[in-house]
Amino acid sequence: MKNKLLASIGAAATAAALAVPALGAGATVRVDDDVFKAKTVRITKGSTVIWRWVGDNPHNVKFRSFRSTIKTTGRYRHKFTRRGTYRYICTLHDDKGMKGTVIVR
Numbered sequence: 001m002k003n004k005l006l007a008s009i010g011a012a013a014t015a016a017a018l019a020v021p022a023l024g025a026g027a028t029v030r031v032d033d034d035v036f037k038a039k040t041v042r043i044t045k046g047s048t049v050i051w052r053w054v055g056d057n058p059h060n061v062k063f064r065s066f067r068s069t070i071k072t073t074g075r076y077r078h079k080f081t082r083r084g085t086y087r088y089i090c091t092l093h094d095d096k097g098m099k100g101t102v103i104v105r
Contacts, residue, residue, distance in 0.1 A: 026050070029100060033057045034093045036100040045083050045104055051076045059090045059098070080104045 026048050027041035033055035041049060051061050051068065052075050061068040061076055063086055068076035070092065080086065083104050090098040 027102075028052055030054050031059050031061070031090075034059075034090075034096050034098055036090075036098060039099070040101045040103065042103045042105065043080060046079070046081060047104070048077050048079045049102055057093075059092060061088055061100075062091050063088045 025044055027038075027043050028050045029041060029052070030037040031051050031053045034057065036051075043049060053059065053071055053073050056072065058070050058072050060070045063078075066078060080102060086102040086104065088100050088102070092098075
């Protein structure tokens with residue numbers, strides 16, 4: 001009984017860790033067809049986020065003061081040097097809800 005309980009707790013903890021991106025040194029966001037995966041990433045100040053294009057449609061990553069080019073393949077990187085909450089969109093698919101957030105601690 002005790003082993004089953006411990007296994008259940010371990011499985012629940014693993015599922016929770018996969019569901020919410022952890023605060024870390026950096027993060028990768030998949031730029032898929034009309035969606036950013038993960039929608040929210042949490043990083044530490046001075047860390048870099050990498051957006052990686054994996055879908056077929058063209059997309060970009062646009063923040064208030066910086067942006068990627070429109071592309072269908074490749075990567076875009078940005079180093080965040082200040083704490084805060086940074087919201088971004090794909091300007092081609094904003095109307096479809098293609099939005100994301102970077103939280104820098």
